[in-house]
Amino acid sequence: MLKIVNGQVYDPLNGDRGEVRDVYIEGGKVVDTLSTKIAEVIDATGCVVMPGGVEIHSHIAGAKVNSARSMCPEDHYDHFKKVTAITRSGSGFTIPTTFLTGYLYAQLGYTTAFEAAVPVLEARHAHEELQDTPLLDTGIYTLMGNNYLIMKVLSEKDDSARKNRLRDLVTWLLTSSKGYAVKVVNPGGVESWKWGKGSVDLDTPVPPFGVTPRGILLGLAEAIKDLRLPHGLHLHANHLGEPGNFKTTLETMYALEGYPIHFTHLQFHSYGMTKRWGLSSAASEIAEYLNTRPEFTYDVGQLVFGPATTMTSDSPMQFRLHQMTGNKWISADIEMETGSGIVPLAYKQSNLVNAIQWCIGLELLLLTKNPWQVSLTTDHPNAGPFTAYPHIIRLLMDYDFRNEMLEQLPPKVAQFTNLKDIKREYSLEEITIITRSGPAKDLGLKHKGHLGINADADVAIYRLLEDKEKMFARPAYVLKNGKVVVKDGEITQSLSGKSFLVDPDGSKVLPPDLIEEFAKYYTIALANYAVQDEYIIHPEVIACD
Amino acid sequence: MALQVHKDVVCTFCGCLCDDLEVQVEDNTITKVGHVCTIGRNKLMHAQSDLASLRVNGKEAALEEAIDKAAEILVQAKAPLIYGLSSTTSEAIREAVVLTELVQGTIDNPSSY
Amino acid sequence: MARQLVGLASCTLGEVKNRADLLIYWGANPMESHMRHLSRYSAMSKGMYTPEGRKGRKVVVIDVRPTPTSKNADIFLQVTPGQDFEIATVLRALVNGVALHGLTDNSLIGGVPLAKWQELAELMKQSSYGVVMFGIGLTQSRGKDLNIEQLSTLVSELNKFTRFYGIAMRGHGNVNGSNQVMTWQTGYPLAVNFNRGYPWYNPGEFSVVDMLHRKEVDAALIIATDPGAHLPYDIVRYLQSIPTIAIEPHKNLTTPWANVVIPVAPAGVGAEGTFYRMDNVPLHVKKIIDFPYPSDVEVLRSIKERVSNVKNRQRAGL
Numbered sequence: 001m002l003k004i005v006n007g008q009v010y011d012p013l014n015g016d017r018g019e020v021r022d023v024y025i026e027g028g029k030v031v032d033t034l035s036t037k038i039a040e041v042i043d044a045t046g047c048v049v050m051p052g053g054v055e056i057h058s059h060i061a062g063a064k065v066n067s068a069r070s071m072c073p074e075d076h077y078d079h080f081k082k083v084t085a086i087t088r089s090g091s092g093f094t095i096p097t098t099f100l101t102g103y104l105y106a107q108l109g110y111t112t113a114f115e116a117a118v119p120v121l122e123a124r125h126a127h128e129e130l131q132d133t134p135l136l137d138t139g140i141y142t143l144m145g146n147n148y149l150i151m152k153v154l155s156e157k158d159d160s161a162r163k164n165r166l167r168d169l170v171t172w173l174l175t176s177s178k179g180y181a182v183k184v185v186n187p188g189g190v191e192s193w194k195w196g197k198g199s200v201d202l203d204t205p206v207p208p209f210g211v212t213p214r215g216i217l218l219g220l221a222e223a224i225k226d227l228r229l230p231h232g233l234h235l236h237a238n239h240l241g242e243p244g245n246f247k248t249t250l251e252t253m254y255a256l257e258g259y260p261i262h263f264t265h266l267q268f269h270s271y272g273m274t275k276r277w278g279l280s281s282a283a284s285e286i287a288e289y290l291n292t293r294p295e296f297t298y299d300v301g302q303l304v305f306g307p308a309t310t311m312t313s314d315s316p317m318q319f320r321l322h323q324m325t326g327n328k329w330i331s332a333d334i335e336m337e338t339g340s341g342i343v344p345l346a347y348k349q350s351n352l353v354n355a356i357q358w359c360i361g362l363e364l365l366l367l368t369k370n371p372w373q374v375s376l377t378t379d380h381p382n383a384g385p386f387t388a389y390p391h392i393i394r395l396l397m398d399y400d401f402r403n404e405m406l407e408q409l410p411p412k413v414a415q416f417t418n419l420k421d422i423k424r425e426y427s428l429e430e431i432t433i434i435t436r437s438g439p440a441k442d443l444g445l446k447h448k449g450h451l452g453i454n455a456d457a458d459v460a461i462y463r464l465l466e467d468k469e470k471m472f473a474r475p476a477y478v479l480k481n482g483k484v485v486v487k488d489g490e491i492t493q494s495l496s497g498k499s500f501l502v503d504p505d506g507s508k509v510l511p512p513d514l515i516e517e518f519a520k521y522y523t524i525a526l527a528n529y530a531v532q533d534e535y536i537i538h539p540e541v542i543a544c545d
Numbered sequence: 546m547a548l549q550v551h552k553d554v555v556c557t558f559c560g561c562l563c564d565d566l567e568v569q570v571e572d573n574t575i576t577k578v579g580h581v582c583t584i585g586r587n588k589l590m591h592a593q594s595d596l597a598s599l600r601v602n603g604k605e606a607a608l609e610e611a612i613d614k615a616a617e618i619l620v621q622a623k624a625p626l627i628y629g630l631s632s633t634t635s636e637a638i639r640e641a642v643v644l645t646e647l648v649q650g651t652i653d654n655p656s657s658y
Numbered sequence: 659m660a661r662q663l664v665g666l667a668s669c670t671l672g673e674v675k676n677r678a679d680l681l682i683y684w685g686a687n688p689m690e691s692h693m694r695h696l697s698r699y700s701a702m703s704k705g706m707y708t709p710e711g712r713k714g715r716k717v718v719v720i721d722v723r724p725t726p727t728s729k730n731a732d733i734f735l736q737v738t739p740g741q742d743f744e745i746a747t748v749l750r751a752l753v754n755g756v757a758l759h760g761l762t763d764n765s766l767i768g769g770v771p772l773a774k775w776q777e778l779a780e781l782m783k784q785s786s787y788g789v790v791m792f793g794i795g796l797t798q799s800r801g802k803d804l805n806i807e808q809l810s811t812l813v814s815e816l817n818k819f820t821r822f823y824g825i826a827m828r829g830h831g832n833v834n835g836s837n838q839v840m841t842w843q844t845g846y847p848l849a850v851n852f853n854r855g856y857p858w859y860n861p862g863e864f865s866v867v868d869m870l871h872r873k874e875v876d877a878a879l880i881i882a883t884d885p886g887a888h889l890p891y892d893i894v895r896y897l898q899s900i901p902t903i904a905i906e907p908h909k910n911l912t913t914p915w916a917n918v919v920i921p922v923a924p925a926g927v928g929a930e931g932t933f934y935r936m937d938n939v940p941l942h943v944k945k946i947i948d949f950p951y952p953s954d955v956e957v958l959r960s961i962k963e964r965v966s967n968v969k970n971r972q973r974a975g976l
Contacts, residue, residue, distance in 0.1 A: 061842075063938050065855045071661050073859055076845035082855035083646050085973075089856045091845035097857075098842045121670070124940040128635060128932060148706075194677065196786055196820055208706075319817060328665040331816060332938070333823065335672025342665070366674050480681050521706045523672040523699055524941065525553040528564045555943045557926030558831050560828030560936035561671075561692050561699070573947050575927075582693035589927065593947070597906050597913045597921040608920070612957065615879070615918050616964030618901040622877030625851070628866050629883030631830035632924075634931020634943065638832075638839040640958035641881055647965055649852045653874070654836040655829075655883060657848045657865035 001026045002482060007044025007461060009396050010432040011051065013450035017429050020200060023049060025457040028482040042484075044461050047368040047476055051449050052111030052458030053389075055323055056439035057234075057264050057299045060101050061115045061133060062126030062140075064311050064340045067330050068381075069095045070240040072309060078169070087491050094309045094344075094381035095474050102134040102494075104387055106486050109460030111497075112137045112440075112448055116234070116264070116379075117185060117313045117335045119143050123177035123520075127535040130499065135258070135480055135491075137448075137458075137540075138498035141234050142177040143313055144170065145184030145216055146191045148336040149514055154219045155209035163222065169514070170223045171506025176530040179233035180500050180542070181443075182224055185313040186238050187213040190339040193316040200238060202251055213238055214255055221259035227504040228544040230444025232260030232297070237269050240317050243253070244273035246282030250289060256297065260440060265301025265360035265379035272416075279356050280416040283363035291369045297442045302361035302392050303354065304384025307346045311382065315339030347384065352355040355409040357383075359417035366422045371433040375442060389435070390472035396426040397468045431468075436460075444542060445500070446454050457482035498538040505544065548576075556585040557632065625650035666810045669789065669823045670937040671698075676705035677821075680785035682718045684809070685742065685795020686827045689726035695827070699792065703731070716781060720745070721795055735778070740800035741768030745775070746808035752779035753815060783819045793827040828936040830883070832925070835934040870896050877901045881954060882925070886911030887934075905954050920957050923949035931955070 002025040002298035024031050058063050069076070069092060076091035081100050083089040090100030105113055105158040118126045118140040128137045144150050151170055156162040170182060189199055195207050202214045221233045237252045240246040249269040253261075263269070272282035290296055310321060315331050318341020322329035330342040347354040361383070370375045376393075380386040395402045406413075406420055414420060426434075440449020447456045459479040465471040478486035485493055510518065510526070518526050533539075554566040558645035561641045568589060578589045599606050601614045619625050627645045631654055645652040674681070681701055688695040688963055696702045704711040718776045719728040735885060745768040751758055752775060762973040763773035782788055790813060796805050809824060816822035828834050837847035844857035849864040851857075866885075869875050870893040877900055880975045886894055887910060904916035907924040923929040928949035934940050 066838055066841050067938075069845055070847045072839065073662055073666050073846055076857075077860070080856040080858075083852070088643070088843070089646055090843075091857050097845050117798060121939055124932060124942065125838070125934070125938070128940070132639065173786075194673070194787075194821060312578065322814070323818075328663065329667065330661070330665040331667040331817075331823075333669035333673045333821075335670045335676060415947065521672065521676055523670070523675055524939065525564050527553040528941055551944070551946050554946065555926055555933065555941050556832040557924075557933055557943055559692050559831060560834060561695050562831065562933055562935040562939075562941050563694050563698060564941055568752045568946055570947055575947060579767045584693060589929070591973075592907075592914040592924055593949075595909045596949075597904070597909050597919050599768065599921060600913075600916075600919040602917055608952070611918050611920050612960045612964060615903045615920065616961050616968065617878050618831070618903060618918065619879060620965055620968045622901070624875050625877040625879065626866065626869060626875040627879045630836040630882040631883045632842040633832060634925045634929065634933065635832070635839045635940075636931045637881065637925070637954040637958060638836050639843065640955055640962060641879075644839060644879075644958060644962045644965065645850075646852045647962060647969065649855065651849075651851045651853075651864045651869060652840065652844075652869035653849050653864060653866045653869075654833060654840070655866075655888065656833055656837055657861060658867045658887075 001038070002040045002042070003038050004042045004044050004049055004459065004461065007047050007049035008464070009049045009451060010428055011451040012433050012437045014452045019047065023451055023459065025479070025482045028457050030451050030455040030457055042461070042477055047461045047463050048428060049451070050109070050460050051436045051451055051455065052460050052478065052480065053109050054379070054436045054439040054443070054445070054449055055105065055110055055113035055386065055472050056375045056442060057116045057377045058113055058386060059116055059311055059382070060113060060380070061098065061129035062118050063122040063332070064117070064342060065095060066129065067332065068311050068342045069097065071328060073332055074373060075307070075309065086494055094307050096506030098129050098132040099134060102136050103491050106135040106478055106480065106491065107489055108387070108389055108472065109462065109478050111135070111458035111478070111480050114138065114180065114443070115140045117141060117183055118177060118179065119144055120173055120177040120332045121334055121337055121532050123179065124535060127178060127531060131496070131537060134494045134496055135485055137497040137500065139180035140177065141183035142174055143183050143185060143338045144173060144220060144423060145187040147173070149517065151191070151206065151209050151211050151216065152517065154211045154215055165511065166219050167223045167226055168507035170220065170227065171504045172505060172508060172510055174502060175508055178501055178531045179242055179537055180502055182220055182232050183234045184220060184380050185236040185338065186215065186240065186317065187216040189238055190313060190315055193339060193345045194333055194462055199316060202238065202255065203250065213264060217252065217256060221256055221261060225259055227506060229502060229504060230542045231442065231543065232262050234262045234264055236264050236312065236314065240268045240314055243271050243277055243279045245269055245271050249286060253293070253296065257293065261296050263296060263298040264297040264366055265300040265377065265382065267303060267357060267383065270360050270364060274416065279353050281356060281360045281363055281418060283360045284367055284418060287367035289362055290373060294370070294373070297373050297375070299375040300361050300364055301377055301379035301383045302365070303347055303357045303393070304378055304388040305347050305349050305354070305358065306384060308384050309342065309344045309381040311340070311342040312339045313338045315341040317341070318343055329352065349408055351408065352410045352412055354415050355413045359413055359419040361418065362395060362402070363419050363422065366424045371430045372438045372441065374434055375439040376434045378386045390469045393431055393472050394467065394469035397431065399423055399425050465468045496537060499536045501536070501539050501541050502544055503541050556581060558585050558588045619648045622648070627652045629654065631655050661810070663807050664810045664814065667813050667817060667823050668825055668937070671935070674789050674825070675699050675703040675708070677707050677787040678715060678789045679708070680716045680781060680788035682720065682790040683727055684720045684790055685799065686791050686793025687721065687725040687727045688827065691793065691829065692827060701763055716785070718778065735770050735774060738769035742796050742799060742805040743801040743808055744768055746805065746812050748772070748775055750808070750812045750815060752776055753783060753812065769776045782816055782822065782881055785820055787815065788820065788822040790824045791827050792824060794829065797826070798952055825937055832933040834936060834938065835932065839961050867893060875900065878906070880904045880912055880916070881905045884910040884912050899931070921951045922954040922957055923951050929953035
């Protein structure tokens with residue numbers, strides 16, 4: 001039905017490094033040869049042809065994102081999109097409205113995105129918003145790191161009963177929320193905050209059962225491995241943003257060796273400490289260790305200068321940020337499950353701390369030897385908006401440009417970072433890996449991130465330009481599910497994507513004792529808890545194998 | 546028709562959304578409501594009475610006619626207001642926003658005053 | 659709207675039930691307006707760390723007159739109307755240990771001696787999980803948004819000492835859902851104008867009362883709300899003078915005069931869908947019985963299709 005000709009194909013999974021070959025598409029899939037007549041030919045002469053981008057960690061839908069939108073009209077006033085015959089209107093820069101979010105991702109060549117933090121109790125909201133987020137296949141990560149029922153099961157003494165019950169509970173929470181992966185945010189730390197207690201280390205007992213963050217992590221990591229979930233434990237570790245936190249990060253990594261773990265927004269967790277309790281880079285310590293642990297993956301959470309909206313389930317960290325900046329603050333404790341906080345910010349080049357953070361993210365990316373271990377993210381909109389990806393790609397591919405930027409920072413950054421000494425430049429193949437092929441593999445999406453036979457026909461075609469920021473900011477074509485949805489950077493049609501789900505081999509019902517706990521301590525009926533099937537319009541279940 | 550008892554029904558009449566109501570239905574008529582406050586019971590027991598009727602300019606009308614007329618009013622207006630949405634589903638609210646965008650009107654709800 | 663200036667620290671109702679040891683109802687009378695709130699979620703509920711229910715909690719009511727809710731409070735502070743901003747300001751000063759020059763224990767703030775407010779400030783700081791639930795007595799009285807802003811700041815500052823949260827006692831079943839949907843589709847929770855083809859927000863300009871008061875609207879579509887009962891008389895008079903469509907299950911004070919009345923199956927009884935609780939918890943409401951009418955989703959879609967067809971014809975004709 002459709003043929004892309006003369007393009008330089010970047011498909012690292014299948015060994016294409018810019019070879020000119022034709023790509024055939026039919027029925028929303030990449031096919032070998034066309035069985036029917038060719039109806040459409042896209043001439044990709046002078047272009048690179050890549051799989052559609054895959055966003056592994058972004059905050060784009062649900063209660064927390066929407067509270068941020070509502071709190072920050074100033075984010076929207078000057079950033080709006082008019083309605084057209086094809087597209088809905090919208091507004092927002094760091095926290096765009098749902099339709100605009102879909103369009104903006106597609107306009108960068110991204111065709112899949114995962115919402116990174118959803119409490120089961122509010123999952124219905126996230127799915128409602130994702131229905132209104134076009135042009136993307138999506139999924140959500142389900143929060144479990146401060147869940148009461150999880151901690152209760154973890155407090156059980158009997159080893160095998162505990163393991164079996166945890167496996168069932170993880171299955172039940174995932175299927176009830178229609179989630180894709182297990183997310184842990186500051187394990188134990190949010191529950192501790194609700195008790196008015198301080199931050200937690202790996203071995204701090206957490207009320208009410210006295211389980212430790214280490215226990216929570218090991219228990220969940222084992223359940224995930226056992227259930228063969230397509231994506232590993234998606235972990236926002238303890239002590240985010242604190243000087244010296246790289247020690248906690250490394251300790252957490254040591255504790256979890258051998259398990260499939262995705263460490264998220266690692267930039268925020270790779271901080272050394274100066275003699276005066278200031279921030280310094282510990283990116284090399286983290287990266288050197290990761291270079292020896294192929295089972296671990298991470299995304300970077302690269303900082304972008306300009307406005308950002310911080311939003312996490314890490315309510316104690318958000319409160320600290322509110323106290324430090326004096327900026328407005330939303331917080332929301334979610335019964336039995338988690339918390340969340342929101343603080344708007346602006347990162348400034350002239351601010352030494354921000355400048356060091358900026359360097360740390362780039363150092364991590366440049367010091368990681370195997371690009372399949374790392375995904376490009378800005379932890380949107382925490383470290384900056386995803387719309388900055390083309391800029392970050394240029395920083396990675398262009399040493400001179402990077403140095404120009406570096407020279408604009410306070411000279412003191414040189415004392416606390418090593419970025420200026422790193423000469424590495426990413427190749428187009430490596431960029432392909434960290435923006436689509438790697439995250440797809442990390443997520444266990446076998447039909448994404450490549451252009452082999454039977455891959456989903458999500459394709460991004462960029463005109464080859466010297467300026468990589470310009471090149472990646474305006475794709476010549478983007479195909480979603482085999483249809484052209486962007487041409488010359490403009491949306492040409494809108495369609496709704498699929499929702500990725502899992503169906504792990506555990507119990508789909510709660511055991512009687514937990515049913516009793518649920519009835520006593522939740523404020524909604526168990527029968528009204530699980531997200532109904534009608535909230536998912538185009539489901540696709542990814543096998544646990 | 547057999548008697549049906551619906552459990553864990555959500556009461557939609559105030560922001561509490563109590564979701565443990567028991568609603569008994571016989572022949573498509575609500576006959577009894579349990580686990581409910583006075584306001585909720587009253588609303589549910591009377592949900593089927595005092596229904597509005599289809600009207601266009603005071604006269605009885607068919608649904609199609611009323612919808613045509615409504616569309617005509619909105620198309621002809623220069624500054625239409627879409628207002629309310631305090632007691633309906635978010636699915637309906639989503640449709641109301643698209644419609645407002647289409648007629649380039651204003652949309653608001655009771656939380657503005 | 660106060661949220662847009664300072665934000666708000668909040669929690670779901672289950673946290674109130676399971677943890678709150680101090681409850682303050684401010685300008686709210688749930689015994690009459692949200693009748694099961696106290697037993698299911700707040701003062702009388704028994705939760706995980708509140709097994710004694712009402713006995714284990716301190717309950718404070720701040721209101722302008724005694725109410726059934728205040729009769730069951732441990733402390734009732736009857737205040738003079740319109741003084742909420744001043745009260746919140748004084749409480750902030752007391753909580754933060756800011757000296758109040760020229761005031762003595764007997765000085766009246768909102769009609770209540772300062773010593774009482776001092777006592778409340780101490781209670782707040784000493785609680786381990788405090789929640790203030792504010793209602794229309796606060797949101798609809800003089801100061802409105804400024805009251806909420808000051809209260810939100812107080813709540814936020816209390817988190818330096820303990821956990822402290824605020825919850826707005828939303829009235830109508832899904833007014834929160836209406837804020838939520840408008841926010842994710844337009845970026846703003848209310849008062850949005852599309853005249854320029856994109857969402858344009860200005861509460862004083864595009865809010866219903868202001869627009870109708872200035873007669874800037876020439877037609878109205880009313881959905882699942884009864885302006886005839888809720889809006890000021892002069893505004894209803896103006897609505898009656900312009901073409902008005904009502905999409906509404908029951909006869910109400912708007913249906914007798916609306917130019918077009920389209921009855922629909924009521925949500926949660928004759929139609930299913932999503933509602934957002936006052937604490938943002940989304941729930942799926944069911945269809946229990948059949949109604950002779952379509953749902954408002956179906957009606958709105960039909961109107962949209964008609965309008966769309968006309969617009970397309972106009973566009974083609976140009």
